[in-house]
Amino acid sequence: MFALKDFQNSTRQWLEENCPQSMRTPMVQEEIVWGGKSPTFANPESKLWLDRMADKGWTCPSWPTEYGGGGLLKEEIIILNQELARINARPAITSFGISMLGPVLLEYGSHEHKMEHIPKIVRGEIRWCQGYSEPGSGSDLASLGTKADLQGDNYLINGSKVWTSYADKADWIFCLVRTDTDVPKHSGISFILFDMSSEGISTKPIQLISGSSPFCETFFDDVKVPAGNLVGRLNEGWTIAKRLLQHERTMISSFGLASGQSDRGGTTSTVASIEGAAMHYRGDTDKLSDSVLRDKIAQFKIDSDAFAFTSRRSVEESKQGQGPNATSSMLKNYGCELNKRRYELLLEAVGSQALGWEGDGFSTDELQVTRDWLRSKANSIEGGTSEVQLNVIAKRVLGLPDILSLAKK
Amino acid sequence: MALVLNEDQQLLKDSAKSFCQQNAPVSQLRRLRDSDDAKGFDADTWQQMAALGWAGMAIPEEYGGYGFGYGGLGVVLEETGRSLISSPLIPTVLLGASTINELGSERQKLELLPKIVEGELLLAMAIDETTFHAPTKFNTTATKSGENFKLNGSKTFVLDGHIANKLIVVARTSGESDSAKGISLFLVDPASPGVEISRTHMVDSRNSSKITFTDVEVFADNLLGDEGNGFAGLTRVLDRACIGLAAEMLGGIQEVFDRTLEYLKQREQFGVLIGSFQGLQHRAASMYSEIELCKSAVIAALSALDDEHSTEKEISILASVAKAKLSEVYCLVSNEGIQMHGGIGMTDEFDIGFFIKRARVAQQFLGDVGFHRQRYASLNGF
Numbered sequence: 057m058f059a060l061k062d063f064q065n066s067t068r069q070w071l072e073e074n075c076p077q078s079m080r081t082p083m084v085q086e087e088i089v090w091g092g093k094s095p096t097f098a099n100p101e102s103k104l105w106l107d108r109m110a111d112k113g114w115t116c117p118s119w120p121t122e123y124g125g126g127g128l129l130k131e132e133i134i135i136l137n138q139e140l141a142r143i144n145a146r147p148a149i150t151s152f153g154i155s156m157l158g159p160v161l162l163e164y165g166s167h168e169h170k171m172e173h174i175p176k177i178v179r180g181e182i183r184w185c186q187g188y189s190e191p192g193s194g195s196d197l198a199s200l201g202t203k204a205d206l207q208g209d210n211y212l213i214n215g216s217k218v219w220t221s222y223a224d225k226a227d228w229i230f231c232l233v234r235t236d237t238d239v240p241k242h243s244g245i246s247f248i249l250f251d252m253s254s255e256g257i258s259t260k261p262i263q264l265i266s267g268s269s270p271f272c273e274t275f276f277d278d279v280k281v282p283a284g285n286l287v288g289r290l291n292e293g294w295t296i297a298k299r300l301l302q303h304e305r306t307m308i309s310s311f312g313l314a315s316g317q318s319d320r321g322g323t324t325s326t327v328a329s330i331e332g333a334a335m336h337y338r339g340d341t342d343k344l345s346d347s348v349l350r351d352k353i354a355q356f357k358i359d360s361d362a363f364a365f366t367s368r369r370s371v372e373e374s375k376q377g378q379g380p381n382a383t384s385s386m387l388k389n390y391g392c393e394l395n396k397r398r399y400e401l402l403l404e405a406v407g408s409q410a411l412g413w414e415g416d417g418f419s420t421d422e423l424q425v426t427r428d429w430l431r432s433k434a435n436s437i438e439g440g441t442s443e444v445q446l447n448v449i450a451k452r453v454l455g456l457p458d459i460l461s462l463a464k465k
Numbered sequence: 466m467a468l469v470l471n472e473d474q475q476l477l478k479d480s481a482k483s484f485c486q487q488n489a490p491v492s493q494l495r496r497l498r499d500s501d502d503a504k505g506f507d508a509d510t511w512q513q514m515a516a517l518g519w520a521g522m523a524i525p526e527e528y529g530g531y532g533f534g535y536g537g538l539g540v541v542l543e544e545t546g547r548s549l550i551s552s553p554l555i556p557t558v559l560l561g562a563s564t565i566n567e568l569g570s571e572r573q574k575l576e577l578l579p580k581i582v583e584g585e586l587l588l589a590m591a592i593d594e595t596t597f598h599a600p601t602k603f604n605t606t607a608t609k610s611g612e613n614f615k616l617n618g619s620k621t622f623v624l625d626g627h628i629a630n631k632l633i634v635v636a637r638t639s640g641e642s643d644s645a646k647g648i649s650l651f652l653v654d655p656a657s658p659g660v661e662i663s664r665t666h667m668v669d670s671r672n673s674s675k676i677t678f679t680d681v682e683v684f685a686d687n688l689l690g691d692e693g694n695g696f697a698g699l700t701r702v703l704d705r706a707c708i709g710l711a712a713e714m715l716g717g718i719q720e721v722f723d724r725t726l727e728y729l730k731q732r733e734q735f736g737v738l739i740g741s742f743q744g745l746q747h748r749a750a751s752m753y754s755e756i757e758l759c760k761s762a763v764i765a766a767l768s769a770l771d772d773e774h775s776t777e778k779e780i781s782i783l784a785s786v787a788k789a790k791l792s793e794v795y796c797l798v799s800n801e802g803i804q805m806h807g808g809i810g811m812t813d814e815f816d817i818g819f820f821i822k823r824a825r826v827a828q829q830f831l832g833d834v835g836f837h838r839q840r841y842a843s844l845n846g847f
Contacts, residue, residue: 331847354838365761450746
């Protein structure tokens with residue numbers, strides 16, 4: 057107890073001295089830090105903040121100090137997060153290396169893999185992308201066909217991936233490849249890492265209905281990858297793939313956490329909260345005049361509150377170092393559906409001003425609502441559709457008979 | 466604020482679970498209903514519950530209680546909710562003892578709370594007058610006559626009203642209906658002249674009654690709290706009661722879901738288990754998710770009650786979150802429980818019907834979903 061109190065005091069003091077003032081304001085889209093070999097820092101204090109946090113290993117507080125992580129206990133991480141939240145500190149970095157790859161490398165990677173990649177992930181020096189989905193393999197991910205053939209000391213990789221987030225900006229990729237075609241589909245998959253600057257790789261951004269292009273098509277044409285880059289055992293990549301998906305779901309479920317908060321575009325924005333927007337655009341002062349919308353917003357916020365408690369409870373219930381479990385599917389599904397509800401309600405709250413596409417006549421925040429509403433539709437598709445999550449819950453959590461067992465072969 | 470049970474609470478929960486399963490399964494409620502039991506609860510079971518300390522769980526030690534907090538009372542309520550036990554736990558302990566503890570004088574606490582802990586004193590709280598819960602909208606008046614008060618009005622949906630040794634009556638000593646000012650609470654002897662109590666039979670087979678008061682004389686020392694300033698205390702009581710009720714509902718919700726899930730793994734149609742059908746799997750998975758949120762809403766609210774740093778406003782918000790969410794989900798899960806059981810779920814012989822009946826009465830009591838959503842909106846400034 058006393059040790060934790062000390063930890064809290066020293067953490068609070070350290071943050072007070074080391075977290076720059078501009079890093080204590082709500083995050084804006086342009087200032088999100090992704091790291092990488094040639095990182096961009098729209099706000100110079102972002103770099104300072106990242107470097108300071110990385111020096112302490114606090115970008116990855118639970119990871120072993122041996123690889124540059126923070127080496128903190130679960131109780132200490134809870135305190136660190138509370139202290140960060142207390143001063144509204146921005147995340148020092150947003151990184152697929154941290155939220156997805158790192159945890160599985162620590163679990164399944166060799167010592168060499170860890171030594172090579174983990175410290176760079178902690179420091180945000182390499183930006184990673186995820187090579188999972190393929191044009192013909194969406195929800196049925198295990199049917200993937202991108203091939204890796206061993207030729208001497210290298211694998212030759214051929215095929216294509218789709219929905220590769222930020223492939224055009226990433227330095228390295230963690231990728232699922234087929235290494236055996238003569239066995240049931242789950243048994244011939246391997247997990248491999250390679251440099252995106254290798255010869256034979258090309259990427260093409262995909263424009264979404266929101267107008268943004270966070271995803272790419274990625275093509276591999278005889279890409280040469282050292283055999284040692286394969287993680288875990290040959291043809292046993294599906295286990296790692298599924299584990300990584302649990303981490304991905306946990307990451308995506310945090311969209312739902314943010315959805316209950318007034319976190320958009322700073323405190324002065326007219327769309328900072330749904331209820332605030334609903335009252336502002338109706339000219340209401342003390343009570344929202346549309347009683348139907350009022351009920352819907354209350355229902356949404358009650359669900360958001362209960363979801364935030366659930367998310368915290370799942371952290372408290374997990375054992376030290378155990379990471380996410382099957383409930384990650386529940387959190388992913390509920391969090392994404394909540395985020396979609398949030399944007400539907402925001403449209404109702406704002407009315408026609410939330411339906412602008414571009415140009416004058418709309419504020420920047422209003423235009424962003426339109427775009428974010430459209431973007432939110434992907435939340436229940438990316439990282440496994442809501443329907444896939446419900447399948448996982450039914451099978452793994454509730455123990456209901458597997459409807460797909462016959463189709464697996 | 467802890468969101469997981471501590472070791473003591475977990476032990477208490479385990480022992481409450483086995484007690485309820487062994488001593489008061491759903492068949493007890495069925496027997497009380499079918500025999501039209503005059504008391505409406507099983508006196509032996511209640512004495513055993515009191516002997517286990519359940520009545521004194523949230524009562525401070527200086528008044529004979531066990532100081533286990535609402536977290537302790539909550540896990541007990543949850544387990545009683547699983548087997549739908551009809552007992553004085555809600556009217557006497559959750560509402561009654563909380564009122565005396567929150568509003569009573571030192572003398573009243575010393576006199577009444579130890580008797581509640583022993584299981585000797587039964588209380589009933591008379592609040593609502595219309596068919597909807599509205600803690601400021603009522604017309605029962607208590608007018609000064611000399612040193613004492615004269616009570617006039619009528620109340621409905623009074624749990625255990627026909628068996629209580631003492632009634633707690635919410636009345637107006639001044640002000641108009643819908644005003645938070647002028648509200649006072651009184652302890653009233655149900656045997657007083659002018660008190661007329663008629664038992665009502667609710668769909669959940671639990672006790673309820675309608676009570677009229679005609680020129681009932683109440684001595685001034687039976688006032689609970691300050692005259693005319695009872696609303697803040699009443700709010701604290703109702704918040705605690707909503708949270709405790711939500712804990713009871715959580716038990717019922719989990720029990721219906723567990724029974725339904727079990728049925729999906731047993732029942733065969735078209736040559737396969739019906740639990741293999743995606744049309745049912747996805748609904749079951751959605752219910753599971755909603756139930757996880759319910760668990761969190763309840764434990765967050767219970768911990769807030771036992772946390773000295775919580776503000777009353779925070780507690781009010783958490784109470785409305787819990788009552789609104791649990792009401793919504795209990796209705797969902799009990800409806801689906803019947804649908805997924807098919808024809809057998811519609812029969813009285815099968816227990817699942819008891820849960821849908823309890824779900825509706827519990828959701829109505831102390832404010833339904835709509836009431837608590839509106840209250841949540843007001844508390845959050847919209």
